Amino acid sequence: MKVAIGLKAHSGWAALVTLGRRSGSLVVCARQRIDLVEEPWAKQPYHAAERLEPGPARELVAKGIAMARRVAIAELQAVIARERSQQHSVEACAVLIGSPMPSWTVDEILAVHFRMHKAEGVLFRDVLADAARACALKLFPIPERELGTRSRLSKQIASLGATVGPPWGKDQKDAALAALIALEHD
Secondary structure, three states: OEEEEEEEEEOOEEEEEEEEEEOOEEEEEEEEEEEOOOOHHHHOHHHHHOOOOHHHHHHHHHHHHHHHHHHHHHHHHHHHHHHHHOOOEEEEEEEEEOOOOOOOOHHHHHHOHHHHHHHHHHHHHHHHHHHHHHOOOEEEEEEHHHHHHOHHHHHHHHHHHHHHOOOOOHHHHHHHHHHHHHHHHO
């Protein structure tokens, strides 16, 4: 079966849903939370660096981003391997994205608190997209604000909750909807 992965990022983790179609019906192949950091401080690397001198602050942020990228790639590779072991072909990966961030430097981000929140939100979405590319998956970056325009698909996703059981909250529904969009456009 051809499947697609949908991802919704949070600070340090992501909701992941893998969907496929069997006999025309949607099938949830996987639903899980993947951690994107190995150390608690890395959930908010800019916040962890805000009281450091500029050089060490930039180094800590770079270390946090590198860790998140490495972990995201490893997590996606594990999901792909598991799907392949089930004779599924992972065709695409959809990552829900937000509005783009200006090209601020680390120093500029650390100078204004709200920028740290913005940068950390973008960071985990970006590492998931990078991981999809590193795993040679066709990437579908989907603006999260556009999910509300997909009412027909949203109804299909909502109905899946009865077949898969809890948890089937907003994170899982959004990740599943992203996966469905990628599956239909592949």
